[in-house]
Amino acid sequence: MSKDSLTITDNRTGRVYxxxxxxxxxxxxxxxxxxxxxxxxGLMTYDPAYTNTASCISxxxxxxxxxxxxxxxxxxxxxxxxxxxxxxxxxxxxxxELPRKAEYESWVDSITHHTMVHENIKELMxxxxxxxxxxxxxxxxxxxxxxxxxxxxxxxxxxVRSGQIFRLIAKIPTIAAFAHRHSVGLPYVYPDNDLxxxxxxxxxxxxxxxxxxxNPVLERALEVLFILHADHEQNCxxxxxxxxxSSESDPYSSMAAAIGxxxxxxxxxxxEQVLRMLGEIGSKDRxxxxxxxxxxxxxxxxxxxxxxRVYKNFDPRAIIIKRMADQVFEVTGRNPYLDIALExxxxxxxxxxxxxxxxxxxxxxxxxxxxxxxxxPVDMFPVLFAIPRTSGWLAQWEEMLEDKExxxxxxxxxxxxxxxxxxVPLDKxx
Ligand code: ACO
Numbered sequence: 001m002s003k004d005s006l007t008i009t010d011n012r013t014g015r016v017y018x019x020x021x022x023x024x025x026x027x028x029x030x031x032x033x034x035x036x037x038x039x040x041x042g043l044m045t046y047d048p049a050y051t052n053t054a055s056c057i058s059x060x061x062x063x064x065x066x067x068x069x070x071x072x073x074x075x076x077x078x079x080x081x082x083x084x085x086x087x088x089x090x091x092x093x094x095x096x097e098l099p100r101k102a103e104y105e106s107w108v109d110s111i112t113h114h115t116m117v118h119e120n121i122k123e124l125m126x127x128x129x130x131x132x133x134x135x136x137x138x139x140x141x142x143x144x145x146x147x148x149x150x151x152x153x154x155x156x157x158x159x160v161r162s163g164q165i166f167r168l169i170a171k172i173p174t175i176a177a178f179a180h181r182h183s184v185g186l187p188y189v190y191p192d193n194d195l196x197x198x199x200x201x202x203x204x205x206x207x208x209x210x211x212x213x214x215n216p217v218l219e220r221a222l223e224v225l226f227i228l229h230a231d232h233e234q235n236c237x238x239x240x241x242x243x244x245x246s247s248e249s250d251p252y253s254s255m256a257a258a259i260g261x262x263x264x265x266x267x268x269x270x271x272e273q274v275l276r277m278l279g280e281i282g283s284k285d286r287x288x289x290x291x292x293x294x295x296x297x298x299x300x301x302x303x304x305x306x307x308x309r310v311y312k313n314f315d316p317r318a319i320i321i322k323r324m325a326d327q328v329f330e331v332t333g334r335n336p337y338l339d340i341a342l343e344x345x346x347x348x349x350x351x352x353x354x355x356x357x358x359x360x361x362x363x364x365x366x367x368x369x370x371x372x373x374x375x376x377p378v379d380m381f382p383v384l385f386a387i388p389r390t391s392g393w394l395a396q397w398e399e400m401l402e403d404k405e406x407x408x409x410x411x412x413x414x415x416x417x418x419x420x421x422x423x424v425p426l427d428k429x430x
Contacts (some may be wrong), residue, residue, distance in 0.1 A: 010034050010043075025054055044412055050234075051309070056242065056403065060093060060395050061233040065310035070317065072231060073097070081320050086226035087111060087197050090169055090391035093231050094398065108197075114170035115191035115200065117178070118148055122188060125178050134179035135263045135382045141175045142168075143256035152250040155401060164251045165394045172390045173197070176383045177204035183379065198222040201387070206375060217331045218374055221324055225367060228317040229385050231392025235309075237261035237268065241393040242400045243409040251397060258393045259386050265304070268385040271368035274305040275378045278337040278344075278369075287343045295353045303348060305365030307357070317363040325370050332373040341369060 001007065001018060006026055008017045019030040032042035047053045062071040070077040073092050080089050084098075091099045091107045099107055124144055128137050146152060149167065154160045178188045181204075189204045199214040202222065206212060232238070241258035245251065262268035281290050294301050308315055329335065345361055348354045368381055376384060400406050 008034065012036055023057075028053070044414075046414060050239070055234060055239065055409075056400065056406065058233060058396070058399060059096065060392070060399060061231045063233055063310055065308070065312050068311060068314045068316045068319075070232075077228065077316055078320060081224045081227050084227060085196070085198075085223045086230070086388060087169075089227045089230055090388075093391050094165060094395045110166045111170045111197070112193050114166050115174050115193065117171055117174050121145075121148070121175070122178065125175075125182055128182060130183070130185065132179075132183060134176065134183055134379055135259065135269075135386070137179040137182065138172075138175055138383055138386060139256045139259040139263070141179070142172070142252055142259060144252075145171070146250045146252035149250075149252070152252060155245070155248050155250065161251070161398060161401070165398070168251065168255060168390055168394060172387050173201040174204060176380070176387055177201060179383065180205055180377070180380055183377075196223075198226065215331060217327055221328045221370065221374070224320065224324055225370065225384070226388035228320060228363060229388040231389070231395065234396075235267065236264070237389065238393060238396050241397050245397045245400055246406060246409040248408075251394065254397060255390070255393055258389075262386055262389065263382055268382040268389075270304055270362070271364035271371070271385070272378050272381040274341075274364055275337065275368045275372060275381070277304045278340050281340050281344075284339050284343045287340060287347060291344070291347050291351060295351075303344065303354070303359070305362055305368075306348060306354065307359040308362045311360065311362065312358040314360050315362045318361045318365055321363065321366045321370065322361075325366055328370050328373055332375075335369045335373045337372070338369055341365065 002020065004021045006019045006021055008019060008031075009015070010017070013036060015034075017030075017034055019026040028045055031044065034043040035041075045053070060073060062074070063069065072080060072089065073096055075092065075098075080092075084092075087108050088099065088104060091104065121141060121144070125137060125141055128140075145167075149164065151160055152164045174191055181188050186208070189207045192200050192203055195203060195214060196219065199219045202214050202219060203212045234242075237258040240261035241254050244257040245254040265273045277290075281287060291303070294303050325338070329338070345365070348359065354360075367384075368378070371381055371384055372378065
């Protein structure tokens with residue numbers, strides 16, 4: 001009997017089985033041979049919300065939630081946040097290695113020269129209601145891109161995939177900025193290829209007439225925020241990207257699904273909810289009452305921006321963001337909600353309810369305060385998450401398509417509904 005295996009005794013039959021252990025896992029399919037008799041389907045695992053199921057082998061992002069470690073392709077997030085920029089990090093995430101100089105220049109050039117969108121996209125976006133949420137506009141417009149690039153359907157062609165990766169990373173800030181301009185009734189600003197990825201995004205968002213100077217502190221802050229949000233292994237939106245992409249739909253359709261997943265308040269919508277929560281609390285002295293409400297609500301009211309499925313001691317991204325907030329506030333002035341946030345954090349970190357459940361500030365607790373100070377409206381927060389996560393989604397999508405073990409994603413279920421019943425005509429139902 002191998003040492004790297006699990007011996008299972010089925011007490012229903014007394015039979016003993018051996019399942020190999022590889023990389024700390026057993027194969028779920030190995031359980032299928034555990035049967036009561038030949039007619040039995042075989043044993044499955046029940047894992048709602050996939051809290052203990054690895055759905056793929058990945059070489060992109062490593063997280064150790066207990067130790068608060070986050071590495072992209074082996075590089076610690078703190079080093080990348082300090083020394084890299086978003087496009088270099090995106091290259092690393094997509095290609096697996098940091099680019100050499102020529103590779104970097106070609107990558108930046110390709111992305112910079114794909115930032116324009118077809119003029120019809122402008123018309124499409126113009127059809128949204130004046131108050132449409134920019135995340136809804138983003139998801140719909142990204143889905144619509146698939147009709148502009150029908151060749152993208154050929155997902156088994158690596159060169160075709162590569163073309164769509166440039167396009168999506170390049171165009172997502174343009175679409176995001178157009179969505180914002182639409183919602184405030186300002187004319188769309190076209191990309192400026194002389195600016196950096198983040199500098200260009202800032203000018204597309206905020207330029208009024210010809211005057212807009214990109215502030216280097218804010219440009220750098222955005223680079224760092226984008227690096228921190230670029231990938232986070234198999235979270236809800238990435239699983240949506242992989243799941244939808246596993247049916248070999250084009251990357252625009254898959255990414256529209258990922259954006260939809262990110263929109264939810266428990267995922268990328270959380271920083272928007274943090275700001276709304278801080279607004280509702282209103283002042284520092286009302287923090288204890290709010291904490292009490294969270295504790296006594298039986299899970300109904302949550303302290304938004306706290307807690308994480310994986311990080312159970314601290315979120316390394318939250319620490320980098322908190323440090324950076326001071327630099328941004330020096331330029332923009334202090335966000336008036338900061339004092340409420342600091343007080344929430346102080347009380348929660350000492351409170352038994354949060355300590356016992358290992359609830360700590362996550363990446364979203366402070367990012368919203370920074371974005372708001374930089375002038376981004378609250379509605380744009382999830383969009384600001386989607387822009388950098390595009391590189392992560394695409395890298396994961398590419399990895400999934402190249403993985404020979406992957407097939408169309410199709411979980412099982414435990415059926416506990418009604419047994420077979422006879423149809424009763426409408427006039428005979430009591
Ligand atoms: N405030 C209050 N209580 C909380 C919070 C919170 N923010 N988060 C979890 N809890 C409680 C739960 O009620 C539960 O309590 P119980 O054991 O008494 O039932 C316990 O802590 C465990 O919570 P789960 O929901 O089981 O944890 P899970 O891992 O499923 O959820 C999640 C993680 C969704 C992030 C959760 O912590 C949450 O809702 N946080 C607020 C939303 C948020 O900030 N999301 C952003 C996450 S980061 C990101 O997506 C980039």
